[in-house]
Amino acid sequence: MSLYRDEGIVLRTQKLGEADRIVTLLTRRTGLVRAVGKGVRRTKSRFGARLEPFSHVDLQLHTGRTLDIVTQADTLHAYGGPLVADYPRYTAGTAMLETAEKIVIVEKDPALRQFLLLLGGLRTLAGGGHDPRLVLDAYMLRSLAVAGYAPALEECARCGSQGTHRNFAVHAGGMVCTVCRPAGSATPAPAVVALMLALLRGDWEHADASTERDRGQCSGLVAAYLQWHLENGIRSLRLVERA
Amino acid sequence: MYEGAVQNLIDELGRLPGVGPKSAQRIAFHLLSAETADVKRLVGALVEVKERVRFCSVCGNVAEESECRICRDPRRDTSVICVVEESKDVVAIERTREFRGRYHVLGGAISPIEGVGPDDLRIKELMTRLADGQVTELILATDPNLEGEATATYLARLLKPLGLRVTRLASGLPVGGDLEYADEVTLGRAFEGRRSLDF
Ligand SMILES: [Zn+2]
Ligand SMILES: [Zn+2]
Numbered sequence: 001m002s003l004y005r006d007e008g009i010v011l012r013t014q015k016l017g018e019a020d021r022i023v024t025l026l027t028r029r030t031g032l033v034r035a036v037g038k039g040v041r042r043t044k045s046r047f048g049a050r051l052e053p054f055s056h057v058d059l060q061l062h063t064g065r066t067l068d069i070v071t072q073a074d075t076l077h078a079y080g081g082p083l084v085a086d087y088p089r090y091t092a093g094t095a096m097l098e099t100a101e102k103i104v105i106v107e108k109d110p111a112l113r114q115f116l117l118l119l120g121g122l123r124t125l126a127g128g129g130h131d132p133r134l135v136l137d138a139y140m141l142r143s144l145a146v147a148g149y150a151p152a153l154e155e156c157a158r159c160g161s162q163g164t165h166r167n168f169a170v171h172a173g174g175m176v177c178t179v180c181r182p183a184g185s186a187t188p189a190p191a192v193v194a195l196m197l198a199l200l201r202g203d204w205e206h207a208d209a210s211t212e213r214d215r216g217q218c219s220g221l222v223a224a225y226l227q228w229h230l231e232n233g234i235r236s237l238r239l240v241e242r243a
Numbered sequence: 244m245y246e247g248a249v250q251n252l253i254d255e256l257g258r259l260p261g262v263g264p265k266s267a268q269r270i271a272f273h274l275l276s277a278e279t280a281d282v283k284r285l286v287g288a289l290v291e292v293k294e295r296v297r298f299c300s301v302c303g304n305v306a307e308e309s310e311c312r313i314c315r316d317p318r319r320d321t322s323v324i325c326v327v328e329e330s331k332d333v334v335a336i337e338r339t340r341e342f343r344g345r346y347h348v349l350g351g352a353i354s355p356i357e358g359v360g361p362d363d364l365r366i367k368e369l370m371t372r373l374a375d376g377q378v379t380e381l382i383l384a385t386d387p388n389l390e391g392e393a394t395a396t397y398l399a400r401l402l403k404p405l406g407l408r409v410t411r412l413a414s415g416l417p418v419g420g421d422l423e424y425a426d427e428v429t430l431g432r433a434f435e436g437r438r439s440l441d442f
Contacts, residue, residue: 012356017261052389053356084392087400094355236355 002063006030007076009118010055011097015041023051023070024101025059026118031111032104035061035068047073053097054080054122082126088241092132093125095236096139102230103147113146133215133242134207137222138199145200149173149229153197156180164190168221170228192217216242249275301372303348303365305330313337313345320344325382326369326398328352328391332422336384339431344382347372352390353397361397369398373405380408382437386422387412399440410437 008027016022019041025033037051050057050073060072083093100118104111121139125132144150152174155162165175167185175193176185191210195218198206210218227233245253249271257267274282298304299311306312313319313333323344327333333346349364372378383398385391395411402409412433422430 015260017263054389080389080392084389085396087393087397090393090396091355098356235358238358239353239355239360 003060003071004030004063005058005060006033007056007058008033009097009100009115009122010051010053010057011101012053013037013051021051022067025057026100026104026111026115027059028112028115029110031109031115032101032107033061033068034107035070036064037070037073049078050075052080054078054083054093056119056122077123079122079126082128083122086128086132089125089128089132091236091240092136093122095136095234095240096121096125098234098236099140099143099226099230102232102234103143114143117142117146130204130208131215131242133219133240134199134210136240137196137215137219138202138207140222140226141196141200142202144226144229147229150200151175151196151225153193153200164193168193170221170224174225186221188217188221189214192221196221299348302346303330303350303368304333304346318343321377323380323382324369324372324378325384327384327422328386328394332384332386335422335430336434339434341431341434342382344380349385349394352385352394354390364394366398366401370401373402373407378407380410382434383409383411383440384422391422395440409440411440412437 006027006029008025010023010025012024014022016036019039021037021040023035023037025035027033037047040047040051047070051070055075056077056079058074058076059070062069062071079093083090096118100114104114117139121135124130125135141151151157154164154175156165156175156177157169157173158176158180161177163177165177166187167176167178167181168174168188169176169182169185172180172182172185176182191214195207195210195214198204198210199218223234223237227237252271252274253264253267256262256270257264262270274285295307296305297307297309299306299314300309301314302311304311304313308315320343323342324347325336325342325344326347326349327336328349328351330348333348336342336346347365347369349366349369351359351364353359353361353364373381381402383395385394399409399411
């Protein structure tokens with residue numbers, strides 16, 4: 001397999017040498033791929049704009065010794081344009097891209113569900129119909145769920161007893177009952193837990209009707225939970241703005 | 244691996260941006276075979292740049308005195324500021340001879356994924372410069388790539404309450420590139436055709 005074709009979302013780019021870029025992509029069939037885009041930083045390169053973060057591209061790649069090389073890229077969707085014109089949306093989107101890279105971690109190990117989730121998340125974010133922070137929180141919760149780390153919300157994370165419990169413990173894996181409750185557990189309002197559940201299920205009608213205060217608490221819990229499960233924190237979370 | 248001094252040189256060169264292990268080795272052996280006088284001149288230039296060059300207290304451009312050559316020049320128009328990411332962008336724009344105002348060098352672009360936020364750039368310094376009301380137009384000449392655009396969006400929103408004319412270089416610059424690679428003609432045209440930003 002020296003030449004292959006795939007479709008991917010550009011997660012990150014880093015400068016390489018004089019005018020090249022290393023592009024990190026989450027692809028539909030190959031999973032996480034790091035490849036070189038040659039000459040893309042020259043303003044004459046027609047390639048450059050297509051290999052920017054948030055671009056959904058159709059790609060042709062050449063397998064290299066350490067890094068693959070992008071030999072062709074055609075835009076399928078350019079989500080960067082609408083996102084970059086709205087700062088809160090842009091920062092939320094950046095946190096989504098960073099989460100995708102840090103949750104998939106392993107290169108060239110197919111992660112179709114993560115790819116589809118990110119594609120859907122970016123489409124929703126660029127569409128502009130919902131609070132960007134809600135879109136980000138929904139994406140993070142679902143991406144954790146796909147990776148096998150869904151927080152327990154309707155049962156105790158420790159003993160499994162069903163029901164709506166009062167406490168949330170990040171390191172226990174979600175909501176906990178009064179018996180299992182470790183010291184230092186949070187006590188979120190019932191509406192906050194309901195919001196997390198709505199985001200996890202994609203119930204936008206419920207999520208859009210939530211209060212500013214509940215959204216803030218929900219974001220705090222989701223961020224803490226995500227950072228606990230990922231070895232390295234999500235750097236861009238610090239810069240996410242509320243719309 | 245080479246013996247002590249040679250390997251040290253290769254390691255040091257390899258830490259420079261854009262220099263890979265192979266290039267570092269090539270440069271090291273070039274220096275090894277070069278005339279002693281040539282190497283001494285290079286060493287002198289390196290030491291001098293660290294000792295004499297600093298950053299302009301007004302605009303953040305590289306300077307040999309507390310203010311840079313452009314900020315000291317009384318012929319430059321004080322009512323317009325062109326905001327760029329790096330000092331090398333000032334050089335690129337100066338080459339076009341299209342711009343007679345002054346600059347403000349941010350020291351990079353907003354890049355959440357690299358942990359670079361608005362507070363890490365010279366944005367507070369820019370706001371201070373605008374406080375006396377002398378400046379009436381601000382040209383946002385950040386790179387025509389995603390991070391440059393995001394920085395321009397952030398600045399435009401921040402500047403809106405001040406009621407200045409805020410413009411962005413014309414879209415003749417292909418997106419995705421670095422400003423420093425734009426040729427003079429394209430960059431000059433981008434200046435002439437700059438458009439107002441209404442956020
Ligand atoms: Zn329990
Ligand atoms: Zn200056």
